[in-house]
Each structure stands twice: as structure tokens, then as C-alpha cells.
Amino acid sequence: MSLRIIVCAKEVLDPDAVNNYALEGKLVIGDDGKSLTQSSIPRLMNAYDEQAIEAALRIREAGTACTITVVSIGEGQDILKHAASLGIDEPVAIQADPATLDHHGVAKLLAAFVQSRGGADLVLCGRQASDDDQGVVPALLAEHLGLPVVTIARSVDVTSAGDGFGVRVVRVTPDGDETVAVAAPAIVTISNELGQARYPTMAGRMAARKKKITTVAAADLGVAADGLRPRVTLAKQFVPTVKSACEVIPGTADEAAAALIARLRAEQVLRNEPEPARARSKDSGA
């Protein structure tokens, strides 16, 4: 019995290019007041989703027989060709315009797709998309499918458990790593701590050219257009202004350091005496 993995992937504007433009003060917002219109910003697969594909490939390499499907909403996207070149089994494009959907709509379409395939044992998603950073689709999808969701994974291991599969996930939490176990089917979101996603090999690229991208019409998934009407709409986008008020403290390392500490003490950001001494005297006095 082979493990059916479905990875959800999104095309995003390259966040590094956006970051460079923003830092240079050259990020252009379109006439609609919300779109980033610079054609020089590349469109690529959300990096966390690439890592979700990487997680799927590692599960296969660890010895579990898998079918890996990568699904994305939109048409004519290069990201599915990229996915195909990595050695996944089937790239699938759901024909709908992502710009007209909110996250609920995205989750509904993805859920309908998973159901149209008779379910999946493991659905892998990136922890969030690097454009809107919302990170809500995996949890919405989990609820639509009635599946448990484990977020922010550093690693995902699959074991056979009876006539099914068990999934063991190391999560990155604010308090350090946590290991959890869940029975498949389940949804897991992958974080950057998984490590670098692989690059396609030349052979992979050649094979991808022959691989056909499966297209699925939203209407064929049985999702009524009414149910896709967005409740959350993007009204505006802007680059936050930073009021720069930095005072550069001159001098040698020691001069600058002494001047800075004196300033911080004068402003009572720091106490007026060496900190460890204060701690000691307080402790001994108590």
C-alpha cells in the first residue's frame, strides 16, 4: 500500500526582490492601490511550499512507497513545471483565478480536490505563503476535510501502523522542539527548519518536459461559485514609512561604547549603576 501525499503549492512574488525594492524605496504599488506591479519581480514557488515538496521526497527516500501529487490554484504557472522537475508524480492545476479568492475559497477548492481523489494520507503545506504571511489555509483545509493539523514542522517521519500509517513530527515551538504523533490521514505544515530544498537535476528537468500537468476545472470539483465569494478582500497595500531618527555615535570602539552607555543611563533606559552590582546588592539585602 502506498502513501498518498498531496502537497499544496502557491505561486508568489519573489519576497527577496520585494524586500530589495522596499529597502531602496522603489517598490511600486499599482493604480488600484494594492497590487505590486513591477514585472521585474520574479514569480516563483513559495519557499515553504518547496520545502513541503522536499519533505515529501524525503519520506519517499526514507523507504515509504509514495505517490506525490502537487496541486496549485491558477493557470499557466511555472511552479508546477518546477515541481515536476523535482520528481513528483503528478502536478495538478486547479483552474481558478487566485486573485478572486480569499483563504476560505482557496481552502474549499483544495479540500474539494483532495476529496475528488478519494482523500490523501498526508497533506503537506508550507507554514505560510511569503506574500501575505497569513498561514491560515492549512488549518482551514484541515477543518474542511475533518483532519488533524500539525504546524511548523522541522521533520516528518512516516511509519506503517497496522493497516494504516503513523506520522511523527518534530515541531519548532517558541519553547524549543516538540515531538508529536498523529495517525494518518493528517495535515502537516512545513517550516524553514526542515532545511534547504533540493534543486532539480538535469535528468529531472528533461523528464519534467514530458510530464503533463493535469488541469481540473473548479466547477468539476462541485464547489458552487457562491461558496467562493470572498468575505475578506484586499483594499489597500502600502510600504510602511520608517521615521528614521538614528543618532550615530562617533569615536573609537571604547569611546562610542562609553558614550552610548552614558546616554542610555541618562535616559534611564539603563540604571545608573553597573547592572551586576545592583543585582548583587539587592539580593544580599533581601
Place this chain on the structure above:
Amino acid sequence: MANEMTSASSQSRVVVCSWGTSGGVEELLTLGRSVANGLGATFGWVVLGPAPHDVTEIASRHDVPIVDHLEEPNLQSFGGDVAVAALAAYAREHEFRVLLVPQTFDARVLAPRLAARIDAGVVMNGLGVAIEGGKIAVTASAFGGDTRVVYELGEGRFIVGVSTASLGAEAAQKPASAIIRHCPVDVASVSERVQVVTRSEAGGPRIEEADILVAGGRGLGDKANYRLVEELAAALGGMAAASRPIVDEGWAEPARQVGLTGKITRPQLYIAAGISGASQHMVGCAAAKTLVAINRDPDAAIFRYARYGIVGDCLEILPALTRAVKG
């Protein structure tokens, strides 16, 4: 007043939802009150899990007439199956237009799960909520903090996750006397599908709660030099923190990572050493009261956010600062 809070006032209630003693509640109550006022809505607070010991005082200070307290022995975390079921049960009994949750690690899972469960809309990463022409507009961060987006909320119910680090807390002009209402929820049949095998080791102080942070980045050049960050932090009575690149490199523990995929901090003093100031990092420290930047590159983005800057090699400046503090 309690009796008024039925479905009759359904579309005009704003509720703050918090988990136990999680931080940022007073900031969120301050925001919630202003949203409620803007909508002409009633204002409520629902506490899940063990309530803060001074819950009545906090509620009174923020003019919350009634605090709904959901306590259930099986509740383990804010994002788990029992918590989602408990809040979904609560949401079926108590209507609201907007439910505000502080954006903690667990809340990032809870908010969308609950939204799907009760068919509400959801927006995360909120930095502010305003009423514009009768519509609810949520300002959120996007592109790792490089841009801000404004989402307009449509009809129906919404759950909004708010990053409280950038908000201020202010008591209501006319504080009220609050009562605590215990809300029984039947979640006995719900059990957690995800089992914790090994818990994270929480112990020790957390950088989110530190008053003084000294954070190191790639400019340190080498793992061994992270010691310089720790020494200055110790001299200042603060904690050492780190940027994501050096956590990825293994120079510092993940629990010390500041930023979008790390922790959101709001110390009195934040000293960033050898950190370039990428938006993803600034998300986690922009709320610092005083930010000091040390960087060799005078054009580094970090200086745009800093109050004070020293242009130079952090390997020289950090020990000099430690000496200056020790006097």
C-alpha cells in the same frame, strides 16, 4: 445587562478571546473596546483555560461588563482539538461580529480552525482594526513586514488575530464593575488527535519577556563570537537573542530567535549587533522602546529603525560595551 447578550444583539458584539494568562490581553482589550465603540457594539471577553488571578480587575479597568470563563479539565493548549471544540460550542451560543485573539504561536492554529468550524472569516497578523465608513478594516503586515495590507471584512462573523506587541494598553475612561460568568461547554467527548511524545523544554526565562535584549546576527562572523553577545547581555542583566540566519547556522538556540518565524519581543532596550535589519527580523523587535544598532555597513537597513547607532565591527564594539557597562 447579561440578559441582553443574546442573539438579538448578534451582529453587534465584539469579543476578545484569550488563553489563560497569555500576554498582551490588556492591549487587546484596549483595541477591542475601540472597535466595539466604533461599531456601536457591546464588548465582551472570553477567557479559555485558567483565568488570570486579577481577571475581575482587568475586566473592570477595560469596561468589560461580563467575562465569560470557559474552563475544562481536558484543555491542554490554545490550538488543540478540545480548545477548538470548546470555543466553537461557545460561539454557537453567543453571537459576535468580531472575535479578537492575541496572535500567539497556538492562536495561529486556533483562529483559522475555529473560523472554519463556525464558518467565520479569518485574518491574521493584524496590527490594527479600524472602522471606516461602517466597514471593518484590518491592517496587517505582509511580505515579511515589507508591506502593510488593509483587508476589508464583509458580512458575517470574523476572527482576527492581532499582534499585540505594537499595541498600547489604556484603561477605559469609565471603568465598570465586571462579573465573571462561568460558561459550561460540553467537550467531554472530544479528545486530542495529536499526541505529544516529547514536550519542548520550556524552562528558564523567555526572550519575549525580557526587558533588555542583545541580539547577534551574521556580522558576528563565527559561532564562537556569539559569546560576546551573551557577555554583554549578562553585564546588562538582560538576555541574548539571535537573528534567523545564525539560528539556522546553529550558532544560537531556536528559542532565542527574534522575528517573523521566531519570537515577537518588546523589550525596553534592544541592541542589534551585526544584524542587517531585514523586515523579517524587524517584525520581532520593532516594538522595542529603544533600539541600538551596531553594524559595519553605515547603509544597513537596521539604522533606519534604530535610535542610536554605532558604525563599526561588532566584534570590537560588543566587548567595549561590556567594559563600559561594568564601569
